Amino acid sequence: MPMLPEVVRQGSFAVAQTVLLLAAAPLLKTAIKKMKARLQNRQGPPLLQGYYDLAKLFAKEPVRAETASWVFAAGPRVYFGAVIAATTLVPVLVPAAPLEAAGGILLLVGMLALARFALATAALDTGSAFGGMGASRDMTIAALAEPALMLGLFTSALAAGSLNMGGLVRSVLQRGLVLYPSDLLAFAGLFIIVIAETGRIPVDNPATHLELTMIHEAMVLEYAGPDLALVEWGSAVKELLYLTLLVDLFLPLGMAADAAPAALLTGLLAWALKVFLLAVGVTITETTNAKLRLFRVPELVSVSLGLAFLALAIRFL
Amino acid sequence: MSVNLGQLAAVAVPAAVLIRLVTVAAAIVLGRRGAAARTIALTGSIVASVMTIAAAVHVLGGGGAVAGVLLHHAASGAVLTFSMTPLSAWFVMVFGVIAIPITVYSASYFPHAIPPARMAAVSAAFNVMLGAVEVVFVAADVLTFVFAWELMTLATAMLVASGHEERGNRRAGYLYLVMSHVGTGCLLAAFLILAAAAGSLSLPSLLAGHLVAGYTRTAVFLLFLVGFGVKAGLIPFHVWLPEAHPAAPSSISALMSAVLITAGLYGLVRVCAFGLGTPDVIWGVAFMGLGALSAILGVLYALTQGDLKRLLAYSTIENSGIVVLGLGAAMLALAYGRGGIATVAIAASLAHVLNHAAFKGLLFLGAGSVVMQTGTRRVEQFGGLLRRMPWTGSLFLVGALAIAGLPPLNGFVSEWLTFQALLLGFGATPGFVRLIHPLSAALLALTTALAAACFVRVAGICFLALPRSEAAAAAGEVPAAMWIPQAALALLCVALGLMPGVVLSALGAIVTSLPGLQPVPLVMWGSTGIASPARTFDHLVPATFAVALLAAVTVGALAARRRAVVRRVPAWGCGGVLSAQTQYTATAFSKPLLMIFRAVYRPTREVEALADVSPYYPQEVRYRSVIEPTFERYVYSPVLRAVLRVANGMKALQAGSLHAYLAYVLALGVLLLLWLGGSK
Numbered sequence: 002m003p004m005l006p007e008v009v010r011q012g013s014f015a016v017a018q019t020v021l022l023l024a025a026a027p028l029l030k031t032a033i034k035k036m037k038a039r040l041q042n043r044q045g046p047p048l049l050q051g052y053y054d055l056a057k058l059f060a061k062e063p064v065r066a067e068t069a070s071w072v073f074a075a076g077p078r079v080y081f082g083a084v085i086a087a088t089t090l091v092p093v094l095v096p097a098a099p100l101e102a103a104g105g106i107l108l109l110v111g112m113l114a115l116a117r118f119a120l121a122t123a124a125l126d127t128g129s130a131f132g133g134m135g136a137s138r139d140m141t142i143a144a145l146a147e148p149a150l151m152l153g154l155f156t157s158a159l160a161a162g163s164l165n166m167g168g169l170v171r172s173v174l175q176r177g178l179v180l181y182p183s184d185l186l187a188f189a190g191l192f193i194i195v196i197a198e199t200g201r202i203p204v205d206n207p208a209t210h211l212e213l214t215m216i217h218e219a220m221v222l223e224y225a226g227p228d229l230a231l232v233e234w235g236s237a238v239k240e241l242l243y244l245t246l247l248v249d250l251f252l253p254l255g256m257a258a259d260a261a262p263a264a265l266l267t268g269l270l271a272w273a274l275k276v277f278l279l280a281v282g283v284t285i286t287e288t289t290n291a292k293l294r295l296f297r298v299p300e301l302v303s304v305s306l307g308l309a310f311l312a313l314a315i316r317f318l
Numbered sequence: 319m320s321v322n323l324g325q326l327a328a329v330a331v332p333a334a335v336l337i338r339l340v341t342v343a344a345a346i347v348l349g350r351r352g353a354a355a356r357t358i359a360l361t362g363s364i365v366a367s368v369m370t371i372a373a374a375v376h377v378l379g380g381g382g383a384v385a386g387v388l389l390h391h392a393a394s395g396a397v398l399t400f401s402m403t404p405l406s407a408w409f410v411m412v413f414g415v416i417a418i419p420i421t422v423y424s425a426s427y428f429p430h431a432i433p434p435a436r437m438a439a440v441s442a443a444f445n446v447m448l449g450a451v452e453v454v455f456v457a458a459d460v461l462t463f464v465f466a467w468e469l470m471t472l473a474t475a476m477l478v479a480s481g482h483e484e485r486g487n488r489r490a491g492y493l494y495l496v497m498s499h500v501g502t503g504c505l506l507a508a509f510l511i512l513a514a515a516a517g518s519l520s521l522p523s524l525l526a527g528h529l530v531a532g533y534t535r536t537a538v539f540l541l542f543l544v545g546f547g548v549k550a551g552l553i554p555f556h557v558w559l560p561e562a563h564p565a566a567p568s569s570i571s572a573l574m575s576a577v578l579i580t581a582g583l584y585g586l587v588r589v590c591a592f593g594l595g596t597p598d599v600i601w602g603v604a605f606m607g608l609g610a611l612s613a614i615l616g617v618l619y620a621l622t623q624g625d626l627k628r629l630l631a632y633s634t635i636e637n638s639g640i641v642v643l644g645l646g647a648a649m650l651a652l653a654y655g656r657g658g659i660a661t662v663a664i665a666a667s668l669a670h671v672l673n674h675a676a677f678k679g680l681l682f683l684g685a686g687s688v689v690m691q692t693g694t695r696r697v698e699q700f701g702g703l704l705r706r707m708p709w710t711g712s713l714f715l716v717g718a719l720a721i722a723g724l725p726p727l728n729g730f731v732s733e734w735l736t737f738q739a740l741l742l743g744f745g746a747t748p749g750f751v752r753l754i755h756p757l758s759a760a761l762l763a764l765t766t767a768l769a770a771a772c773f774v775r776v777a778g779i780c781f782l783a784l785p786r787s788e789a790a791a792a793a794g795e796v797p798a799a800m801w802i803p804q805a806a807l808a809l810l811c812v813a814l815g816l817m818p819g820v821v822l823s824a825l826g827a828i829v830t831s832l833p834g835l836q837p838v839p840l841v842m843w844g845s846t847g848i849a850s851p852a853r854t855f856d857h858l859v860p861a862t863f864a865v866a867l868l869a870a871v872t873v874g875a876l877a878a879r880r881r882a883v884v885r886r887v888p889a890w891g892c893g894g895v896l897s898a899q900t901q902y903t904a905t906a907f908s909k910p911l912l913m914i915f916r917a918v919y920r921p922t923r924e925v926e927a928l929a930d931v932s933p934y935y936p937q938e939v940r941y942r943s944v945i946e947p948t949f950e951r952y953v954y955s956p957v958l959r960a961v962l963r964v965a966n967g968m969k970a971l972q973a974g975s976l977h978a979y980l981a982y983v984l985a986l987g988v989l990l991l992l993w994l995g996g997s998k
Contacts, residue, residue, distance in 0.1 A: 082871030125778030133902020227878035
């Protein structure tokens with residue numbers, strides 16, 4: 002079995018990176034909440050609140066609607082699984098993704114689509130109107146965001162000559178600190194998409210349970226206990242994943258060149274700093290904007306689409 | 319040994335045709351004894367399919383093309399010939415692999431759906447249709463091709479109109495016949511132009527690619543595009559499809575949607591892309607444009623449909639569009655002499671033909687079971703069927719995941735390949751033409767995401783939550799003989815998703831047989847992995863990733879499993895009682911997208927509140943929303959009116975007066991004499 006050590010190495014790399022993202026995700030969510038609160042002159046939750054919440058939810062008794070079938074239980078599990086599996090396709094500390102040999106950006110986008118599909122289908126399972134409302138709106142926004150996301154990734158991939166996250170990051174690193182104007186446009190376009198996909202203001206408000214405005218929260222309204230914990234944790238990891246994706250595509254500097262502890266520590270600090278800066282950006286966006294009406298979201302997304310197309314045009318024409 | 323296999327394969331095709339002829343004749347003779355006729359016709363069909371698949375596997379496995387004679391009429395010297403090239407073999411194999419489960423399903427389904435008096439006729443027509451499509455794929459001369467093409471059309475029209483008591487079915491059958499014959503007319507004209515130039519009727523010599531040039535070549539291309547485009551359901555030639563596919567009995571709808579449209583796609587590949595010489599740039603652009611248009615409009619119309627079978631029919635238009643989009647990318651690459659990139663695009667296109675056939679067959683059979691058990695096709699009348707029909711429901715969910723292009727199922731693989739082809743094509747195309755690639759990619763991404771929304775809606779509203787009608791509440795599972803074929807198709811969807819390398823290595827034989835394509839090392843890591851040429855863009859090993867996904871889902875399930883007992887409580891009904899009326903409807907689900915894309919749908923709506931006392935306390939609210947049938951109204955209606963006007967004008971010439979007719983004959987005779995005399 003000469004293959005075995007390689008499999009073990011890749012496997013432990015994948016597990017280690019996934020554990021890192023799983024551990025860091027609740028912190029990111031709480032940090033954004035905390036910063037938002039401070040900007041609004043409130044105290045905000047303690048930084049570890051995300052972990053307390055998850056621990057509490059996991060310990061609760063599982064409760065499900067009488068009307069629900071097995072799909073309702075499968076939804077959060079597939080959602081969580083698909084998001085977690087997707088993390089293995091993205092480089093975090095080193096310029097390589099654990100499972101990059103298995104697929105690239107398209108698989109990553111496909112995995113996130115699977116996660117969304119699972120949760121939206123499950124939301125229709127209780128018969129409550131909220132689930133349907135949330136699922137409908139979530140799928141609508143995702144559908145609108147998809148072309149802009151694809152066009153943005155298209156630009157990066159063409160510039161790097163690779164659709165593989167590992168290859169892409171390595172190519173950006175090789176290029177050095179050269180920022181093309183097209184990168185700024187593509188970044189702005191993708192940032193809008195990240196806002197839309199992670200359910201942040203101005204597209205969705207993660208802090209509301211107001212019937213008529215909630216999207217993601219409406220979709221998961223019927224979940225409680227461990228089921229809800231999986232959804233919450235999964236969506237936190239998804240947000241971290243999107244921010245890491247932005248970091249990888251546009252500013253992968255500071256990544257560890259090898260697996261030495263010092264290099265890994267530098268990589269960790271660099272990654273944490275960059276993600277934190279993006280989180281500040283998300284917080285400022287959330288604080289300075291009002292939530293858009295659902296039917297104004299297409300306008301926002303077309304801005305992103307326009308930016309992505311412009312980036313492509315000035316880079317390659 | 320290999321010689322023997324080749325001879326066997328060459329015999330298998332005419333033998334399959336013979337079996338079909340014999341069993342069809344037997345079914346017709348048995349006539350009144352419907353059950354016996356059905357058994358014979360369908361069994362014969364399965365045996366014939368197995369034989370043609372075997373021949374196709376031989377050809378694709380590197381055995382080389384097999385050819386022969388189907389019929390030799392000594393007195394007239396007419397010969398019907400066939401030749402199974404690797405491209406034909408691919409389509410024959412896709413067709414057979416999907417047709418067999420559908421036929422097995424039909425054997426149990428027909429007794430529920432078809433009146434005994436019509437059983438023999440429908441079963442025979444079913445078999446005739448299958449045979450005709452197979453002959454279309456392997457025809458080696460124009461005579462055979464046109465004969466089989468027409469037989470396919472007529473048999474299908476008969477099946478579409480088999481429930482002719484309903485006006486809608488008669489209309490659907492008629493529309494299908496008219497549109498098909500417009501298409502066949504175009505094909506005949508194009509073939510005659512080529513035949514006149516070639517002085518022969520054999521397809522290989524007609525499609526050698528150098529017979530016509532300039533404007534004639536473009537005209538022939540356009541005629542073929544219309545002729546095959548009608549059958550492939552491409553927008554704007556699609557109007558018959560959403561009428562005809564749902565009108566037929568469900569298993570026949572499955573056959574039409576999954577594999578009958580591949581006859582049109584086969585023609586587009588064989589003739590338009592590879593039969594008329596190196597394609598022009600504008601041909602590739604036109605194909606990509608038509609493909610993207612069909613994909614996006616198909617899915618948008620599917621999204622708002624309230625009739626389950628119509629919805630699936632519109633989704634067929636979408637998938638046909640995706641195939642043609644890939645084909646267009648291949649033609650564009652060929653026009654610029656980039657054979658390697660064309661290969662990736664063709665592989666994407668042909669792989670999607672197979673993948674679509676697998677999941678659309680599965681979904682249509684599922685829809686057929688649901689319609690059979692509830693007696694309605696309205697999405698709003700289903701609900702809660704997953705509990706009542708656990709097999710059908712679960713398998714339908716697999717199909718929904720596959721058609722939404724989600725990994726690790728098969729729909730994802732061909733869409734992945736199409737994206738690869740578009741990315742590679744961008745770099746291979748000069749100037750502004752290259753922009754069509756990212757634009758198509760964005761549209762394809764939108765299509766995929768809308769398809770996901772569409773099938774969340776279908777699966778969720780039809781199968782989950784509470785039943786929305788008494789019929790749905792009373793529905794039960796179909797017999798095993800009907801869900802096992804669906805399970806087979808679902809397994810195929812999973813297997814094709816996990817082992818795309820198998821498909822791609824089969825496609826390798828096709829690539830070397832088509833002019834202009836360069837074989838590229840598409841296959842890596844045996845049967846499980848695929849990669850773009852030289853790994854420039856991306857690679858994919860779905861099986862590895864499926865393991866990771868499975869592990870992650872298991873971790874999630876274990877993490878959430880503190881207590882085994884789950885408390886069941888009523889869902890929150892906003893203070894009221896949750897009932898079928900308070901559930902979210904399919905109409906409401908697609909409403910945001912209807913509003914956002916209202917420029918396409920141009921919806922009109924009426925809300926009528928009936929109130930006794932005050933308008934604020936309505937007793938009853940009636941809501942009606944209609945989507946404008948854009949193509950019917952703005953494209954077909956003017957054409958139809960023009961045809962009727964011309965026909966009316968003809969009345970003056972053709973009024974039944976014998977004297978007038980004699981005068982016409984005389985005038986014609988004089989004109990002919992003058993013409994012949996003049997030419998001397």
